[in-house]
Amino acid sequence: MSLALIAVLPFLGALLPGLVIRAGRNACALATGAVTGLAFLLLVSHAPAVLRGEVIQTGIDWLPALGLNANLFLDGLGLLFAGLILGIGLLIILYARFYLAKADPMGQFYSYLLLFQGAMVGIVLSDNILLLLVFWELTSLSSFLLIGYWKHLPEGRQGARMALAVTGGGGLAMIAGMLILGNIAGSYDLTVILVQKDLIQSSDWYLPALILILLGAFTKSAQFPFHFWLPHAMAAPTPVSAYLHSATMVKAGLFLMARMWPVLAGTPEWFWIVSTTGLITMVMAAKIALFKDDLKALLAFSTVSHLGLVTMLLGFGTKAAATVAVFHIINHATFKATLFMTAGIVDHAVHTRDITRLGGLRRLMPITFGIALLASLSMAGIPPLNGFLSKELMLEEAAHTIWITPWAMGVLATIGALLSVAYSFRFLAHGFLGPVRQDYPQKPHDPGFGLWAAPGLLAVLVVVIGLFPMATAAWLVDVAASAVTASPVQVHIAHWHGLSVPALWMSLAAIGGGLVCLGAYPRLRAIWNAAPRPDAKRIFDGIVEPLAALSRLVTDGLHNGSFGRAVVLAVLAIAGAALWAFLGGSHAPGTRAVLPADPIVTGIWAILMIAALATPFLHRSRITALILTGVVGLLIAPLFMLFSAPDLALTQVSVEVVTILLMLLALHFLPKDTPAESPLPRRVRDGVIAGIAGVGIGALAYAMMTRGPAFTPISAFHLAQSKPGAGGTNAVNTIIVDFRGYDTFGEIIVLGIAALIIYALSESLLRNAEVTRRLAAQPRERESGDRHPMMLVVSTRVLLPMAMMVGVYIYLRGHNLPGGGFVAGLIFAIAYLMQYIASGYEWSQARQRFDHHVLIGWGVLIASLAGVGPWFFGLPFLTSGYQYVDLWPLEEFELASAAIFDLGVFLCVLGAVLLTLASLSRLALRTGERASTRAYDTEGHR
Amino acid sequence: MEALLASVIGLLTAVGIYLMLRLRTFPVILGLTFLSYAVNIFIFVSGRLAVNAAPIIGTGDTYADPLPQALVLTAIVISFGMTAVIMIMAIGGYLSSGHDRIDLDAGDDGEAGQ
Structure with a gap:
């Protein structure tokens, strides 16, 4: 059950920050950290078993009739991701404590963060794909709240909306894909689905399911052509960018592809769609990143590029490539979260993230520079840091993959790596190196320990994993990759593979080319500026705005603020639908025996009809109308009585008394008369519409009463x-x-x-x-x-x-x-x-x-x-x-x-x-x- | 007697809708009350009509369908609650705006707050 507790803790804990914030900001951060820390400890307590190769399962039937069960399981892949989510989550909580300004509502921030964390943990622990979908949508919603956290900024709101529209849309496609998948496999439980590779891949529905599921994964992980939302989501506070957009949410798409890898991968369709998308994304986003001036935008596009890299590796469909993908996920999370937090520190200290206004920070912010140096060199793939290890392995895989021609994949992957080197160096060179300037918006200085503690720790990880990969990461890669590929994996990570390995030369070419790019940057920039390029936001708005205008047109046409108009439209629509149904059916009279008329009932009926009929004509005197209403209501009681419903008769009498008293009291405050303001044609029109409805309902009631029930009543x-x-x-x-x-x-x-x-x-x-x-x-x-x-x-x-x-x-x-x-x-x-x-x-x-x-x-x-x-x-x-x-x-x-x-x-x-x-x-x-x-x-x- | 009940349902519906199409709050609320009557009777008769067959076990050989009766019983009470809420809204509207028209004024495009 403690597995369920890991997923539930953040959700329960989300209530805490709002309460604890009254005790101060430190208490609030501490409470949030305690929740995440506890969940992390629980996870760690399961780690030994998972590392032994066991799969821990727990579950309760939620809606078994729908196949929706709250089943959770923890395998190597889940352990890796849950560890990333909770571990980096802890660091982000620490960092956010010192990052958020006094005016920012911190309790709200931490509540949203925990909600998001719970949803993410839910995704990676779900054993049921329907449950996974629930958590998937929850991440979209909670990230919407986090991206739009600074509500006063229009960019924040627009960015949040765009992210929700794109990832939410992808999520919808994924629901369809998952339903198809579950239908093929005959179960919605992952542990059942994952062992049915042959059945699923031979199904006619394999391709539609694959495309729909990939749509969900690609939108979430910002893969081409859905990459445009991620940079706009950078309007979020930096802790959110570091958490959601480097370490966790954008990796949900990767997680899903890795999770489904055993059953979906290995076909030509998978290879072409996934690896091509990943390749295009990697190269294109790296190119854009090189020309971005906003530090966070640069990092955002570099994230897109690295996500593309992992996608591509998963797309290769080989065991070795999938293993490299897992390793790179770990490395990317460490160096990219570090870089985002560094960018936040710079923003905090200098009050700008525009790289053209920076430079020379090396001397002014030595600690920050040290952290940024390690992380960006790792991102560039410089030995012996961890980014180098996985990049080298990636190039090796690419060199051996045949895509269109035997060499195309290798060349393009090298170009991607080259651009990655170039923007990493630009981040360093234009941001930190160079002479100290005199025109910073604010004099830069290193932040307090609280703010650099989290990125500092991650930077240490970057170095340690880089130096001792076998001791620090290989075991985690082994279990995670074994889970991804559904077969045992024993990875061997080394810095030196000899001179005959193509990856070495590709790597050297990338570093050399990257340095050349940096040297020729002004010239490249001029070409870039001159070249036309599509503005994704304008295209997005161009699609969304006409749709919004259309829906506004329909809505305003139906609801123009007139209640009567809405009622008339509703009545006519219902009557039309009823007529259509009536014309399509048979019209034989009912066969059920009719009760003979009874004099008492007829008498009551007559009075009731007269009172009801008189109401529309006399209603302008409100007291009269109320009395007539009372007469009608009270006469319904004996009808109930006579037709064998004494309970209803009692209730009707007493409610009627209370209602009439209430209305009398209300009339005390309201005008006593209704003015005559409808012209005769309007009254006739209303009468006709009311008549249509009345005749329709009456006929329906008669038809129903003169027939037996269509299904045997359960009474x-x-x-x-x-x-x-x-x-x-x-x-x-x-x-x-x-x-x-x-x-x-x-x-x-x-x-x-x-x-x-x-x-x-x-x-x-x-x-x-x-x-x-x-x-x-x-x-x-x-x-x-x-x-x-x-x-x-x-x-x-x-x-x-x-x-x-x-x-x-x-x-x-x-x-x-x-x-x-x-x-x-x-x-x-x-x-x-x-x-x-x-x-x-x-x-x-x-x-x-x-x-x-x-x-x-x-x-x-x-x-x-x-x-x-x-x-x-x-x-x-x-x-x-x-x-x-x-x-x-x-x-x-x-x-x-x-x-x-x-x-x-x-x-x-x-x-x-x-x-x-x-x-x-x-x-x-x-x-x-x-x-x-x-x-x-x-x-x-x- | 089925025809009598059907005509009652039809007439109450028609009166209810006619009153709901008036332009002031009070008749609209009365209209809603009429419509509730009609709906309640409609649900009730979906158990079909029966005389001398109250669903009290041991009082006869056949019993009227108790299920629609239970539904309608709670519906009657809930419609009281609903009427009361709308009534206080109508009173509030009248006291804060000085009139009891239900439609927005001409010139107001119906998108208050935008």
Whole structure:
């Protein structure tokens, strides 16, 4: 399980920084570091087993029906990547502590960082490709937050958006590819997929799956032609660039290709697509990097170039090349993260990253220079640093690979290496060497230890891995490459392979050529500046902006701010779809026997129809409209009663009473009449549209009622199990509190939230000066002289305990006879509301002991307790039980755990209804309503 | 009796939509209430009509379908909550703007905040 903990820790830890930031920035960084450090230690504790060649697995079924299981596994490749993510993550946390300015919200930064870290760890540990996709999208989202961290910078926001659009789009393609792959393999578990190479590669769907998955990998790893987003993402704070864009996120694409290597690689399609893309990316990005003046842009394109290199190696499809790819991933992470952090230090110290304004920093920032020197020499591939080792191996592989002609690959790889040397040297020469200048934006100086500690440590790694590769890196390369190639790998890394090795001469040519490029830089630059080149951002905007304009056109056409227009369009669209479906079907009349008309039903029907029909004509007088609505609502209750739904009848009556009271209260604040502002044609149009909808729904209802159900209803189960299973004879109640208790649980929470929204809204209204002014200026209606009529006051107070007794009775019998928590809550609410009506809000409020909010809270809490309780008996959430109790002198009665749940429902409903009406009443007090103070405030107030 | 219920559903729907197409908040809310009635009855009758067959075990030989009833019971309560939320929004809108029209004023392109 500790494997799952590694992936979960960063997510849980993401809550910490926001809390701990109150204790200061050091505490915040420390807390974040502790989370990552703990995850790292957990990982290390698994390392010995993985190094022995074991694969550690853990998992829980999440949605087994979809094949989506939260299965994790740790093999050599996962160990390498998780180690990089967590290890470099620790260094970045340290670096960011000293990098971020005082004004930057640090808690937010660390929270985002941990979210991202969790998502990355999730990707590399996933054993299920659907789970992997979830984490994949999470990295896109969390990196969006990190890139756009400096929200005030438009480049930051645009860069974040572009990165999200490109990587998110690729992610969508990858989902399709993974689904195809899972379909071929018959499982979504990687450990199953990875052993089915022959099946997958012989499938007709291999090529589509390959292309779609590669789209995801190429966009994420900024491979040509999707390389353009990475430089724009450099608007992010430098710790983000160092973390996401050198060490982790852009490597997710590489990870995926390495992960899928055993089943996808080795075919001609794989070779041509992957190695060609990698080669083009490597050479082209290196060329662009040479001509970039922004230090971070230079590093960004060099990153793209090195990612291309690794992609190319993976594309070769040979075991040796894949091993070199793994080695270069390690080396690149060390020297590139170092260089990014160095660029950040320079930016911090000199207040510019423009290389043309730098130079001569060697003397002013000796420590920074030392670190940058080691890292950039490694990037250039100068012996004996680690970059040299993997570059040499890469050139060797390229020299032996036949791509179009036997020599083309070798030549192009050498050109790539040459350009890499050139820009690495330019980074050093133009940034640090040369004379000290007088015109720096700010006088440069070395930073404090905190800022250079992290890059310094990585620079030490660069040297140590370079000097002792067999001792420091080979074992990790062995296990990771064994996992990538699904066969045991024993790598031998050496500095000297003899004079007959082509790589030596290629390497020498690259270094010589690089030096020549640097010497001739001004001339090359002139050629570069003169040459036309496409601006990727303009092309991207050119594609995205028309699409955005199109969607805006559609949206504005549908929603121009007129509610009526939206309703009309929706009604017509639904009616059109229904008509289309109707015309396509058969039109035989229903065969189900019809019930004969009953005089009582017909009578109710007649009144209901008249009241409903009158409403549109009389609605402008709002009181009249409300009364008609009340008539309709109350008449629906006996209909429910007559058609065998006593529970519904009870609920409908009580809700109707509460609703009408609410609306009456609301009408107190609103105009009492609706002005006649629609012209006749518009009213006719609305009538026709409403008529179409009404006829359609009515016909549909008739058609449904005169036919039997298309599928056998599942109700038979509920009826049969109501008594033996749930211990109650009222099948409706047992469904609510037992069979579908979880739904009800959600519903009472929704109801509670609705009441809280109403409270919050009325609260904010009361704070608004404009609103309170308008409230105080409300025109006073003519009021009854008898403000709190004696008869009403006395009778409602007498009724209160009786109503409550009825409520308790209804609640208690609910499990077996019509009633239950919903109805009981409403009856209690009405009993209280009667007091509000008769004696006034203030009077009732002063005598109320419980807050309405508290009732809602208790309701949800008790319902949750009823849900959690069964856990202690090893049963699932909300399992109910019952027991018959024989207690003399009472008759035998039943104790059901569902009654506890129903009590929660009861309290929640009661609290929600009272809170709603109390919120409105509080507004009313501001209209100059005079509060009654005495027990019987009976005298007229005017 | 199926025809009676179907006509009730149809009429309540029509009245509800007609009121929702008015230009002021109060009739729109009433319209929504009518529409809720119609929808609730519609869901209820999807269990088909039955008389003297309340789903109380032991009271008869056949029982009405209890499932739509349970759905509608909670729906009735939830529609109260929904109506109440919209009502307070309508009141807030009226008190803060001084009118209770639902549509944006002419000239306002409907993209507030851009």
